[in-house]
């Protein structure tokens with residue numbers, strides 16, 4: 001197996017990152033997870049664009065060359081898939097860019113060190129059975145920061161929420177801020193309320209999920225009425241459906257929330273239809 005680190009393809013045991021790396025010391029970096037089917041990156045351009053937004057938001061690139069850390073990444077992703085024999089079937093690509101290694105000071109080090117650029121390809125097994133059956137979720141207070149739109153490697157609130165979910169037999173924790181749903185710990189959230197598909201509008205408190213955007217497009221092309229409008233936690237008792245979306249989650253129906261059934265307590269027709277439509281899109285097949 002080989003991974004990419006700072007310009008070289010090496011065995012994971014050979015990949016070494018400094019103890020002074022600001023990703024390690026401060027969580028000073030951004031990441032992406034990209035879905036791969038039969039060697040093709042699903043929505044690769046959108047993932048690279050979001051990574052570029054994160055690099056710009058955190059000023060991770062050297063001055064005067066804002067795309068330096070991103071240069072060549074699509075080719076590196078392809079090379080990782082080829083070297084790891086992942087050009088058939090399901091895989092994911094993980095990419096992380098940090099501000100690099102420098103003695104610990106909170107402010108950006110001067111002169112700036114070269115960013116650390118890491119990428120790896122892994123085999124992926126979609127959670128097919130759970131997707132067919134539907135999953136459980138819990139709600140948690142959204143204790144994340146005010147720039148959740150940046151895909152930062154600072155994931156401690158997400159880690160703690162996901163652990164709380166796991167300890168309560170749930171797949172996902174859905175964050176609630178000021179009474180409204182924001183994100184799942186690693187997913188976007190949708191509900192069907194009064195016959196309308198809804199997902200929270202994008203703000204600084206929400207990651208602009210790529211699967212979220214694709215699902216909104218798929219709903220529009222199928223004539224499913226959909227709106228980007230807040231979903232309040234106290235509306236969920238009236239929700240016919242609830243589902244989460246994400247790169248490794250696809251469309252996952254949520255059948256119980258905080259232990260109570262959602263709608264009929266089984267995957268609903270809107271989630272099912274969008275699940276199939278998304279699968280076709282990932283497979284690159286004509287839409288059903």
Ligand code: PDD
Pocket residue numbers: 033183184185186187188207208209210211212245246247248
């Ligand atoms: N998580 N919201 C949050 C907080 C996320 O971390 C993610 C992705 C999403 C869904 O975004 P997308 O559809 O672009 O994957 C929403 C990734 C997969 C992870 O951390 O593993």
